[in-house]
Amino acid sequence: MILQRDKVKKNPFQIIQNVDELVEMKKKSILITLDLWEAQKKLITKHKFNLGLEIASDQSLGPIKNDLHYFKLIQFKFITFKDGRPFSLAKKLRRSYNFKNEIRGSGHILPDQYIFLLRCGFDSVEIEEKNLETWLKFLEMDKGIYYQP
């Protein structure tokens, strides 16, 4: 389930593991991994997809620095919630690369991190339905009073 601030929304993006799937399925909104993008960029860009890119928390933005205009969504997949790299990467996407489309968190993330995610430039998170209430509770507990700009 995708949560964008306090709203649950549909997820049009379907994850694609290899290029065959991509051609066969003709999905309009697809989510591809960074590895697949690096290997098959030419082929992928031939088709008119709504492209989403999944970057794992241990990968860098280096390889896609000049490709950002292709992506409607960048999804950071946390290997573990303790790996805080995507907080810096999301901020970099917004501040240095001026990326305006959706940034999403997925993988092992905790509701306790929701406000930090939003403040670093994330728009949405992929969560388990059973935890929805807890995620919303953190949003509700947040009073918008912070020490940082």
Next chain:
Amino acid sequence: MYKYTEQDKKIVKNRTKEFKFQVERRINGDLTEEEFKPLRLMNGLYLQLHAYMLRVAIPYGELSDIQLNKLAEIADKYDKGYGHFTTRQNIQFNWPKLLDVPDILSELAEVEMHAIQTSGNCIRNVSCDHLAGINSEEVEDPRPWCEIIRKWSTFHPEFSFLPRKFKIAVTGSEKDRAAIKVHDIGLKIVKKLGTIGFEVFVGGGQGRSPYVAKKINDFLEKKDLLNYLEAILSVYNELGRRDNIYKARIKILVNELGQEKIKELVDEKFEELSDKSLELNQNEINNIFNFFKLPIEKKTNSKVPIHSDKEYNHWLQQNVINHKIRGHSIVVISLKPPGKPPGDATSSQMRELSKISKDFSYGEIRVTHEQNLILPHILNSNLYELWSRLKKLGLSTPNFGLITDTICCPGLDYCALATARSIPISQKISNHFKEYSVQEKIGDLKIKISGCINACGHHHVGNIGILGLDKNGEESYQITLGGSATEKASIGQIVGPSFSTENLIPAIERILKTYEENKKKNEDFLSAFNRLGIDKFKEDLYK
């Protein structure tokens, strides 16, 4: 002293609520222990060998009488009647129950205290020179800068899940009493061509790979402080190693990349990410400085009372320092009386000290990183009465800066990571050398004791460092010599094979004999060691 604003109050109160919710989720199983651990650590809650331990923040070591009284109350109500002051100017309670912790945090919030970021892989309590604002050789008071950093680093959205813990220390003097060169970031306030700014050091630290920090900026303008800190942290968050906990501190990154490369990356990041809204304007800076005005209004001719009592005179000589305002003194309260665990204070001592600080020191108390306390503003004529009251509490030990003024970690008596006990070693030393005349003759000497390689007892930077090891089930102690945490920071060198508990004191005696036999007039231990070299000590020790 700093007083909470409405913003501070709301943030701390909200955190208490949030933590209560986290404890509930842990208890009902919504959070696994693995998930709960970093969350509780960020609230200062450790699980130690026998029980939970709560580490309460004392930002840059400054406490009010009301806060100290509250700490005494907490020690009685939720713990076993004592607290332990740490090397990062905090206090630890060793026996709280998990379910009591949210209540403890609520009580702390009542007196503007908390346990936020006293642990975990985030930016920790900022530490500071314990003589900040009251010594005459200072360029500028570092405390307001610590407060500015405290605010910026608290619940920083980007830097709360770093590769590893991150410690910042600030000094405003040439003489470094805050050990800035063994911190992840050390800031030294300097004046160049009439303008005040910062020298920035990065990548110092102890643990199993000790390093002295490298200077990466000769002069950082005040207004850029937070943007520059963000640049360092951002480089570290992206590039710091996460594959091996022992290689995750920024010191390893700095050492792997080299001083030049890290400087280049930080400068690049600083250029790229600098945010106008993080720039400090003079008004904001002044607002914070206003909190730290000295409570003493003017200099006086107040004289130190003369008494024939030998103990009083030893104490005057050893534990009393000149205040920058004439007629006043700074008093160091040693938490290292003979035979007691260094840094411990009982609730009754804390309660009485709270009163004493109100009566004599404008209700201000400080904690030093060497685990002592300070009464910062004492009128000279009050010194005898103050000494008499401290003596009744067992808090007048005249050993500040001497051999029995050891730094010591909790060791195997409390800590789950320890390989040996460290408190009993410190107790042995303080009993063995307890005579003031013996200590005075040895002179300035820093012994620092750690119960494992993580070096919480700072053994790497002890003039004599002692590291407790486990050798086939037996406690064994390795000695390092020549370490220092001052402006001339250095990492101690291992002198040779380790010693059993029984042989440790004789080994220290032998080291002191080498010093005694070879020192020049007025040469302290560290200077003599640096001149003589380790081989001389090794030869004498193992012959």
